[in-house]
Amino acid sequence: MKKKTTGINSFLISxxxxxxxxxxxxxxxxxxxxxxxxxxxxxxxxxxxxxAHLLGTDNFGRDIFSRVLQGADAxxxxxxxxxxxxxxxxxxxxxxCGYYGGLADLILTRICDSITAFPAVLLALxxxxxxxxxxxxxxxxxxxxxxxxxxxxxxxxxxxxxxxNYVKSARLMGVSTGxxxxxxxLPNTLPVLLPAVTIGFNNAILSEASMSxxxxxxxxxxxxxxxxxxxxxxxxxxxxxxxxxxxxAVVLLILGFSLLSEGLQRRKDG
Amino acid sequence: xxxxxxxxFLAAAILTCSLCxxxxxxxxxxxxSDEIVPSSPAAPANEITVGIAQDLDDSLDPYQMTAxxxxxVMFNVFEGLVKPDSDGNFVCAVASDARISDDGxxxxxxxxxxxxxxxxxxxTADDVLYSFETxxxxxxxxxxxxxxxxxxxxxxxxxxTVTLDAxxxxxxxxxxxxxxxxxxxxxxxxxxxxxxxxxxxxxxVQENVILEKNGDYYGTPASLDRxxxxxxxxxxxxxxxxNGGALDLVAHLTVDxxxxxxxxxxxxxxxxxxxxxxxxxxxxAPFDDQLVRQALCYAVDVPAMMELTAAGHGVxxxxxxxxxxxKYFDASLADAYPHxxxxxxxxxxxxxxxxxxxxxxxxxxxxxxxxxxxxxxxxQLKEVGVTAEVQLVDWNTWVSDVYGNRNFEATVCxxxxxxxxxxxxxxxxxxxxxxxxxxxxxxxxxxxYAKAQDPSLSEAEQTEQxxxxxxxxxxxxxxxxxxxxxxxxxxxxxxxxxxxYPLYVIDMSLLHFAA
Numbered sequence: 022m023k024k025k026t027t028g029i030n031s032f033l034i035s036x037x038x039x040x041x042x043x044x045x046x047x048x049x050x051x052x053x054x055x056x057x058x059x060x061x062x063x064x065x066x067x068x069x070x071x072x073a074h075l076l077g078t079d080n081f082g083r084d085i086f087s088r089v090l091q092g093a094d095a096x097x098x099x100x101x102x103x104x105x106x107x108x109x110x111x112x113x114x115x116x117x118c119g120y121y122g123g124l125a126d127l128i129l130t131r132i133c134d135s136i137t138a139f140p141a142v143l144l145a146l147x148x149x150x151x152x153x154x155x156x157x158x159x160x161x162x163x164x165x166x167x168x169x170x171x172x173x174x175x176x177x178x179x180x181x182x183x184x185x186n187y188v189k190s191a192r193l194m195g196v197s198t199g200x201x202x203x204x205x206x207l208p209n210t211l212p213v214l215l216p217a218v219t220i221g222f223n224n225a226i227l228s229e230a231s232m233s234x235x236x237x238x239x240x241x242x243x244x245x246x247x248x249x250x251x252x253x254x255x256x257x258x259x260x261x262x263x264x265x266x267x268x269x270a271v272v273l274l275i276l277g278f279s280l281l282s283e284g285l286q287r288r289k290d291g
Numbered sequence: 292x293x294x295x296x297x298x299x300f301l302a303a304a305i306l307t308c309s310l311c312x313x314x315x316x317x318x319x320x321x322x323x324s325d326e327i328v329p330s331s332p333a334a335p336a337n338e339i340t341v342g343i344a345q346d347l348d349d350s351l352d353p354y355q356m357t358a359x360x361x362x363x364v365m366f367n368v369f370e371g372l373v374k375p376d377s378d379g380n381f382v383c384a385v386a387s388d389a390r391i392s393d394d395g396x397x398x399x400x401x402x403x404x405x406x407x408x409x410x411x412x413x414x415t416a417d418d419v420l421y422s423f424e425t426x427x428x429x430x431x432x433x434x435x436x437x438x439x440x441x442x443x444x445x446x447x448x449x450x451x452t453v454t455l456d457a458x459x460x461x462x463x464x465x466x467x468x469x470x471x472x473x474x475x476x477x478x479x480x481x482x483x484x485x486x487x488x489x490x491x492x493x494x495x496v497q498e499n500v501i502l503e504k505n506g507d508y509y510g511t512p513a514s515l516d517r518x519x520x521x522x523x524x525x526x527x528x529x530x531x532x533x534n535g536g537a538l539d540l541v542a543h544l545t546v547d548x549x550x551x552x553x554x555x556x557x558x559x560x561x562x563x564x565x566x567x568x569x570x571x572x573x574x575x576a577p578f579d580d581q582l583v584r585q586a587l588c589y590a591v592d593v594p595a596m597m598e599l600t601a602a603g604h605g606v607x608x609x610x611x612x613x614x615x616x617x618k619y620f621d622a623s624l625a626d627a628y629p630h631x632x633x634x635x636x637x638x639x640x641x642x643x644x645x646x647x648x649x650x651x652x653x654x655x656x657x658x659x660x661x662x663x664x665x666x667x668x669x670x671q672l673k674e675v676g677v678t679a680e681v682q683l684v685d686w687n688t689w690v691s692d693v694y695g696n697r698n699f700e701a702t703v704c705x706x707x708x709x710x711x712x713x714x715x716x717x718x719x720x721x722x723x724x725x726x727x728x729x730x731x732x733x734x735x736x737x738x739x740y741a742k743a744q745d746p747s748l749s750e751a752e753q754t755e756q757x758x759x760x761x762x763x764x765x766x767x768x769x770x771x772x773x774x775x776x777x778x779x780x781x782x783x784x785x786x787x788x789x790x791x792y793p794l795y796v797i798d799m800s801l802l803h804f805a806a
Contacts, residue, residue, distance in 0.1 A: 059670055063598045080547075081599050081667065154682060236656050241666045241681045255659070259551055 033284025039277035050090030100225035111171025119179025133169035219282035338517035369470035395458030409490035416446035458746030488800035514803030561791035565705035569771035574730035586638035588628035604777035615793035647676030
């Protein structure tokens with residue numbers, strides 16, 4: 022019924038290449054940056070991109086390339102933690118709800134619905150203003166907000182698989198519930214879950230960048246892509262490379278994972 | 292499903308592009324575009340358009356105004372018996388003379404002949420009495436109310452006499468804050484009436500405020516016939532209008548804005564009249580140790596910080612006094628702690644912090660100069676092994692948490708003076724003062740400050756006491772003092788006479804077009 026995609030999956034490949042490239046840069050940033058990302062140099066303020074400063078320098082004479090590397094690290098690590106936490110908890114909740122159903126399922130589903138009814142960044146703002154700023158609180162807030170998307174997805178898949186023959190057979194054979202849930206059903210939900218994880222990753226990157234842009238995420242002296250974008254807007258006319266390079270890094274990071282997600286989606290559908 | 296990646300890509304693109312949208316203008320721009328004409332340099336009409344950053348929405352009533360931005364405009368409309376001049380002295384306004392008795396208890400103000408309110412009514416002693424009463428009863432400035440509560444005002448013929456319970460060396464500055472208004476006129480909030488060189492014409496909410504020359508002014512009349520203040524609540528929109536030539540005068544610009552200004556306006560540089568510092572909570576460890584505070588003073592390189600944040604503009608200060616207070620400002624205090632990393636490390640070791648320590652600097656996020664300074668200072672402190680984390684908070688949080696509850700370790704902010712008195716800057720550091728945000732506790736300072744209040748002191752002796760207070764603040768390193776921030780004014784090159792005041796005001800009566 023569906024048209025079979027022939028040949029190579031260009032989305033998957035380009036996404037994988039781009040993501041690998043960005044991941045490589047991020048790993049590089051963890052161990053080495055050309056300059057210290059916080060070192061200031063009054064003599065080198067607002068230098069346009071040059072061999073000495075690949076992406077130029079900012080208003081304190083700090084090397085933007087070093088800061089992009091460090092900022093991407095911070096953003097990436099936050100996104101990684103957020104997805105890891107929210108995916109684990111979401112899948113756990115979703116699988117139990119989907120498999121057992123009943124009142125608990127009803128209540129949890131409604132809670133998830135009500136959380137998703139609010140814009141994510143707005144809710145994150147509320148949580149962070151209650152808990153205080155800083156990396157750990159951003160991770161906490163975003164993880165909480167991302168749980169519903171994973172939980173709903175997993176719940177749907179588990180509810181569907183619950184009545185399938187292979188699950189019924191396993192149940193008749195006396196396989197333990199834990200084994201049925203995580204050895205039999207979970208692997209079958211991966212084609213749906215994997216694209217969701219990559220998309221969740223993108224959303225986490227964007228949310229962290231937005232929160233830092235608004236000044237409630239990563240705090241100054243440390244770098245974060247969102248914070249750098251926020252700082253760069255004052256100098257949009259006099260130092261356009263600042264905003265362009267930082268924004269470009271966000272775009273590339275997200276584009277890689279978007280392509281990866283689209284590729285995975287096609288692989289599943291095709 | 293297929294559009295998902297596109298959607299996310301677009302979202303990323305929007306995040307980047309949204310930066311460009313931040314300078315969005317307000318919907319009323321079409322109506323205002325035809326207002327550009329009167330402000331062109333060769334304006335046949337003798338009037339100017341001034342850009343201001345906030346609406347005058349607190350109150351126009353002279354005793355209810357709270358915002359500095361409102362005072363800045365209404366300074367041209369209202370006058371007291373005396374008023375401050377650009378040197379920080381008090382000159383006679385509604386009064387023709389100000390005589391102070393030798394014991395400092397009796398102030399005699401003969402009223403000037405021929406002073407007329409903007410509504411045409413002559414100004415009499417009754418109006419002055421009414422103004423003092425109303426001000427004492429309704430003013431929102433608590434220091435003013437306190438000062439007036441110890442004063443008894445009476446009038447005899449055309450002379451007003453104020454008798455004080457106890458001498459108050461700063462009383463003249465409070466007299467200058469009692470704006471003289473006509474008796475039994477209830478419309479001040481809507482249509483203010485004063486005696487100043489300009490009269491209030493109208494205000495359109497979020498749009499503009501218009502002042503007109505007071506033709507009946509007793510003193511040197513204003514040269515300009517009309518001043519229109521246009522309100523731009525968005526800083527980028529204000530700058531765009533200025534750069535487009537739609538405005539004749541804009542004050543309080545940043546060095547970055549000045550560097551981006553391309554239309555040939557004259558740029559004047561003054562100072563903001565505040566003391567910026569890394570204010571340290573003297574009650575919490577390790578800042579309860581004077582050695583640590585001194586170490587921080589040696590550790591930071593303030594000229595380098597000023598170079599990085601404002602291309603070297605601004606004036607270095609070394610204590611709680613800014614240079615516009617010529618009489619009290621001691622420039623040598625700025626050099627009390629030259630940048631000396633070794634000395635700083637030595638002091639830290641002496642205090643038992645040889646390996647440094649960590650603390651948090653809170654900065655109000657809406658004040659870019661303070662955030663920038665905090666960022667640079669935090670970086671400089673790394674050199675002596677001190678780790679400072681910068682935390683940004685919104686202004687309301689800063690006021691309630693840092694200023695109100697004193698719940699902080701260190702903060703970068705600026706303190707200004709509400710009136711032209713040394714005590715406006717120094718009273719707050721007396722150990723039991725309610726505004727002593729940093730919990731400064733120095734008996735020697737308390738004593739020096741108390742001595743300065745002694746009415747029997749001559750002016751020179753009193754000044755010396757205040758200078759002693761400033762020296763004590765510097766010696767004990769109460770805070771890491773940095774600078775009085777640079778304040779830039781862009782002005783139409785054809786305009787002359789702009790004068791910086793030691794207060795947050797712009798005197799429009801001095802401005803005139805070059806002949």
